[in-house]
Amino acid sequence: MAELPPYARSMGIAVDSLEDGLPIVAVDFAPNVEGRPGVFHGGATSGLLETAGYAALRSALADREVQPQLKPVNITVQFLSAAKNRTTYAKARITKLGRRNANLTVEAWQEDRKRPVATAVMNILVVSPEV
Structure with missing residues (x-):
């Protein structure tokens, strides 16, 4: 697994574990991720x-x-709900990975994985470098 980008590291995001070959990332609650008091x-x-x-x-x-x-x-x-002052986890599921694009769904949760605090749908262009 490659190192996470500088933005992720500056936020305190790190790979927590692997599940089905895909990373679960996590970030601890800290002042740099706080919005209103006590909430991400x-x-x-x-x-x-x-x-x-x-x-x-x-x-x-x-x-x-x-x-x-x-x-x-x-x-x-x-x-979906406010992420409180505790560790938040996220994992993506790749729904399609083609030669030129990828579609993913992502869920973030805190203590109970069955109760996500946020979800995302991502559409990504996959650009092969010129040879």
Whole structure:
């Protein structure tokens, strides 16, 4: 698994574990992710979801000899409940991985995985580098 990008590391996001070959990422509650007192900022939650999506996609593409550029086409986030002051986890599921695009769904949760705090749908353009 490749290292997470600088943005993710600056937010405190890290790979927590692997499940079915895909990473589960996590971020602890801290002042840099706080919005209103005691609650995750929506941008921090969105960043966690996006990081989980890209980490899953990079993991799935790791067996290819060429690492393509990944460019977002559309990312839609749904906030389901406030993420409180505890660790938040996220995992992506790749619903389609083609030669030119990928579709993913991502869920973020805290203590109970069956009660997500946010979800996202990601459409990513997969651009192979020119040879």
